[in-house]
Amino acid sequence: MATSRRRPESEAATHEGAAERQELFNRIAPVYDKLNDVFSLGMHRLWKRWSISWSGAKEGDKVLDVCCGSGDLSFLLSQKVGVNGKVIALDFSKEQLQVAASRQRERSKSNPCYKNIEWFQGDAVDLPFPDSTFDAATIGYGLRNVIDRKKALVQMHRVLKPGAKLSVLDFNKSTSQLISTIQDWALDHIVVPVASWYGLTSEYRYLKSSIKGYLTGAELEKLALEVGFSEAKHYEIAGGLMGNFVAKR
Numbered sequence: 001m002a003t004s005r006r007r008p009e010s011e012a013a014t015h016e017g018a019a020e021r022q023e024l025f026n027r028i029a030p031v032y033d034k035l036n037d038v039f040s041l042g043m044h045r046l047w048k049r050w051s052i053s054w055s056g057a058k059e060g061d062k063v064l065d066v067c068c069g070s071g072d073l074s075f076l077l078s079q080k081v082g083v084n085g086k087v088i089a090l091d092f093s094k095e096q097l098q099v100a101a102s103r104q105r106e107r108s109k110s111n112p113c114y115k116n117i118e119w120f121q122g123d124a125v126d127l128p129f130p131d132s133t134f135d136a137a138t139i140g141y142g143l144r145n146v147i148d149r150k151k152a153l154v155q156m157h158r159v160l161k162p163g164a165k166l167s168v169l170d171f172n173k174s175t176s177q178l179i180s181t182i183q184d185w186a187l188d189h190i191v192v193p194v195a196s197w198y199g200l201t202s203e204y205r206y207l208k209s210s211i212k213g214y215l216t217g218a219e220l221e222k223l224a225l226e227v228g229f230s231e232a233k234h235y236e237i238a239g240g241l242m243g244n245f246v247a248k249r
């Protein structure tokens, strides 16, 4: 009997799902930064600063930003680790990485520290780095979008040094009916209608369904301990609309 080289059905579905998401993030890349500022009234910048603090990144460190997108967290990490440090930023969307690289070129004109960032196109579930490489890692609004989140956590655990921290910023999948009603209302009545002006209706509708399909803080803590992190704690921020999860290798 000839051996089939086709992927098993579930693996093929995962691959197709990931490719669809990659395309979605490619499509939103040109307006992504602007819409985040508009919809969060600029607050996402503050949440990202907090997430960097939670990562424990410091001067001279070698750090990883997974699902870096257009690079907001990578730029903050870059300032934190300074010219003696190194930021490795990874994403699977070519368009997002192009935006990130162009922002880096622009910012490096006034602050050479940003030259310490290196961009990689790659998959969060298959990180192309050796074990125990990084002093800290971040993933902002990324883990929710990864189909096999356990695999991504296993990978991030593997590439962190013992004692290093992972900081995961994202929407909070709240257990409070009030908070999830507010999230749903804002997404249905503000975010999706405005995104529609840019021809991005389905892309921003996806945002709501991805929050429903995400993990609660308690579920994130449980999963991180399962994959080998020694400590895991989820913090609600922005009145419970957002969350930051911290896990220590």
Ligand SMILES: C/C(=C\Cc1cc(O)c2ccccc2c1O)CCC[C@H](C)CCC[C@H](C)CCCC(C)C
Pocket: 028, 032, 035, 036, 039, 040, 041, 043, 044, 141, 144, 145, 182, 183, 184, 186, 187, 191, 203, 204, 206, 207, 210, 238, 241
């Ligand atoms: C920076 C933010 C989200 C990034 C983001 C993440 C995704 O997974 C996406 C998927 C598909 C399309 C877009 C995104 C995406 O932009 C968080 C803030 C921006 C949000 C788009 C809007 C948040 C609305 C909140 C429910 C209410 C905000 C309250 C605020 C204090 C005014």
Ligand SMILES: C[S@@+](CC[C@H](N)C(=O)[O-])C[C@H]1O[C@@H](n2cnc3c(N)ncnc32)[C@H](O)[C@@H]1O
Pocket: 018, 021, 022, 025, 026, 066, 067, 068, 069, 070, 071, 072, 073, 090, 091, 092, 093, 096, 122, 123, 124, 125, 139, 140, 141, 142, 145, 146, 147
């Ligand atoms: C919502 S954006 C967040 C970007 C950035 N971290 C921020 O906070 O603005 C999510 C990013 O995750 C990336 N992404 C989603 N799944 C991924 C995967 N499996 N591997 C690599 N990148 C992924 C997308 O391409 C997108 O750029």
